[in-house]
Amino acid sequence: MSLAQTEEAAPGPRDRLNFIAGEFVAGSGEPFENRSPVDGRLLGVVAHAGEDDVERAVSAARDALSGDWAGLTIDQRVEILHNIADGITARFDAFLDAEVADTGKPRSLASHIDIPRGAANFRIFADVIKNAGSEFFTMATPDGSGAINYALRSPKGVIGVICPWNLPLLLMTWKVGPALAAGNTVVVKPSEETPSTATLLGEVMNAAGVPKGVYNVVHGFGPGSTGEFLTRHPGIDAITFTGETVTGEAIMREAARGVRDISFELGGKNAALVFADCDMDKAVEGTLRSAFANCGQVCLGTERLYVERPVFDEFTARLKAGAQALKLGAPEHADTGMGPLISAVHRDKVLGYYERAAREGARTVTGGGVPEMAPPLNGGFWVEPTIWTGLPETSPVIREEIFGPCCHIAPFDTEDEAVALANDTDYGLAGVVWTENLTRAHRVAPKLRAGIIWINCWFLRDLRTPFGGMGKSGIGREGGLHSLEFYTETSNVCVKL
Ligand code: NAD
Ligand code: 6OD
Numbered sequence: 001m002s003l004a005q006t007e008e009a010a011p012g013p014r015d016r017l018n019f020i021a022g023e024f025v026a027g028s029g030e031p032f033e034n035r036s037p038v039d040g041r042l043l044g045v046v047a048h049a050g051e052d053d054v055e056r057a058v059s060a061a062r063d064a065l066s067g068d069w070a071g072l073t074i075d076q077r078v079e080i081l082h083n084i085a086d087g088i089t090a091r092f093d094a095f096l097d098a099e100v101a102d103t104g105k106p107r108s109l110a111s112h113i114d115i116p117r118g119a120a121n122f123r124i125f126a127d128v129i130k131n132a133g134s135e136f137f138t139m140a141t142p143d144g145s146g147a148i149n150y151a152l153r154s155p156k157g158v159i160g161v162i163c164p165w166n167l168p169l170l171l172m173t174w175k176v177g178p179a180l181a182a183g184n185t186v187v188v189k190p191s192e193e194t195p196s197t198a199t200l201l202g203e204v205m206n207a208a209g210v211p212k213g214v215y216n217v218v219h220g221f222g223p224g225s226t227g228e229f230l231t232r233h234p235g236i237d238a239i240t241f242t243g244e245t246v247t248g249e250a251i252m253r254e255a256a257r258g259v260r261d262i263s264f265e266l267g268g269k270n271a272a273l274v275f276a277d278c279d280m281d282k283a284v285e286g287t288l289r290s291a292f293a294n295c296g297q298v299c300l301g302t303e304r305l306y307v308e309r310p311v312f313d314e315f316t317a318r319l320k321a322g323a324q325a326l327k328l329g330a331p332e333h334a335d336t337g338m339g340p341l342i343s344a345v346h347r348d349k350v351l352g353y354y355e356r357a358a359r360e361g362a363r364t365v366t367g368g369g370v371p372e373m374a375p376p377l378n379g380g381f382w383v384e385p386t387i388w389t390g391l392p393e394t395s396p397v398i399r400e401e402i403f404g405p406c407c408h409i410a411p412f413d414t415e416d417e418a419v420a421l422a423n424d425t426d427y428g429l430a431g432v433v434w435t436e437n438l439t440r441a442h443r444v445a446p447k448l449r450a451g452i453i454w455i456n457c458w459f460l461r462d463l464r465t466p467f468g469g470m471g472k473s474g475i476g477r478e479g480g481l482h483s484l485e486f487y488t489e490t491s492n493v494c495v496k497l
């Protein structure tokens with residue numbers, strides 16, 4: 001398949017080439033198609049990195065690690081990180097076009113979240129590295145002269161960065177920003193569904209003065225392909241991964257060779273608790289976003305809702321009305337509230353849960369099927385925003401991550417029951433509590449077994465705060481100084497006085 005083959009004009013071929021040692025290059029693997037989730041049209045063809053391309057990318061990253069990049073002062077590195085952020089901002093529309101084409105998400109969403117956050121991830125981690133202090137301890141010694149200790153941070157090395165498709169630029173830069181700030185070099189494997197923005201970033205890196213080989217991108221699939229070639233490669237010192245829990249298990253097996261460090265941001269089956277003393281307007285508006293934003297393809301999204309019995313009917317009715325008012329449509333329309341799922345494969349998975357819920361006797365409050373879309377959108381991967389009630393807590397619909405625009409809603413009677421229901425999961429990524437009673441909020445928050453807990457809000461994130469999950473939701477925390485813990489090695493220096 002030719003790299004130039006497209007059905008219509010789309011972002012240039014560079015947008016889908018590998019980026020190795022500062023050059024845009026094809027790959028030795030069979031190129032593969034990139035299709036629009038909105039209508040299924042061919043957007044372009046993606047270069048496919050073979051094992052030899054991964055080898056070249058890793059060795060470019062290793063060379064850069066000890067080359068010009070290592071010779072920079074922190075101030076020079078910080079300046080380059082700001083250049084990268086400025087470069088993304090200067091090409092805002094190109095990034096926006098590419099991200100919207102690959103994901104089908106509403107343009108309004110990507111322009112407020114994905115692209116600005118993609119730039120902010122470089123600014124924030126430039127500030128973090130600039131202000132990161134060092135541990136310093138004095139100690140007594142038997143001879144009375146004493147000793148001082150100080151800790152030195154050094155880059156961990158070449159970092160393998162494996163990314164998902166739901167927030168491609170945001171989640172990739174969330175790893176690349178701190179990795180580069182700490183002086184590492186990276187080889188990025190974007191999702192096969194969303195190849196464009198990671199490659200476009202290569203142009204920004206070159207213009208920003210990033211030495212060749214510091215940032216590399218290899219395209220392809222996971223098992224038996226580019227992703228596995230990368231995680232298996234002994235030249236990779238640590239792996240940071242965002243994606244499904246089962247993929248995390250496979251990557252962990254590879255990381256065990258050579259005892260390499262990992263940072264994992266995995267799946268979730270997040271609960272929200274709606275207490276009768278909540279501000280109902282805020283709770284409904286927040287839950288509409290947490291359940292349906294990005295077509296439910298957000299790891300932090302709410303798929304399990306527990307509502308205190310006195311307000312159960314009112315809350316359910318208002319959530320239903322909000323879901324039914326969501327306008328499904330093309331990304332560029334200002335009133336589009338929800339786009340399609342990422343792919344036909346993912347739509348089949350989500351619809352499998354829709355069918356299972358019906359089979360298990362759920363009461364469908366709204367949705368549950370595939371909406372009628374007019375041509376050409378009928379070629380896309382659309383599903384209805386869906387709310388169920390009435391399923392037992394043992395149902396796979398309530399226990400497994402669906403990653404679609406759907407949630408199950410059940411009543412509770414006591415605070416203890418609500419906490420127990422929220423914690424009855426193998427995952428532990430995020431939780432939301434809706435209550436105007438601050439004492440209750442602070443009492444409940446520490447009882448929830450989740451890495452991120454929101455009170456009366458959702459997706460509000462300061463990038464310096466710890467981010468990550470418990471149980472099947474991940475290993476480690478990233479964000480601010482927490483990221484530096486992963487992206488650096490620490491050595492203690494002890495000086496006898
Ligand atoms: P995925 O696990 O299918 O794929 C993620 C990446 O891993 C892709 O680039 C893929 O090609 C690669 N990959 C797959 N198998 C591999 C292997 N054996 N070796 C190396 N690489 C491999 O995930 P996805 O479908 O792209 O994303 C959706 C999932 O990501 C959901 O489960 C969601 O919860 C999770 N997610 C988690 C967070 C978080 O912060 N916790 C954020 C976003 C998404
Ligand atoms: O906001 C962020 O930085 C972040 N990591 C969001 C994750 C969203 C998951 O889908």
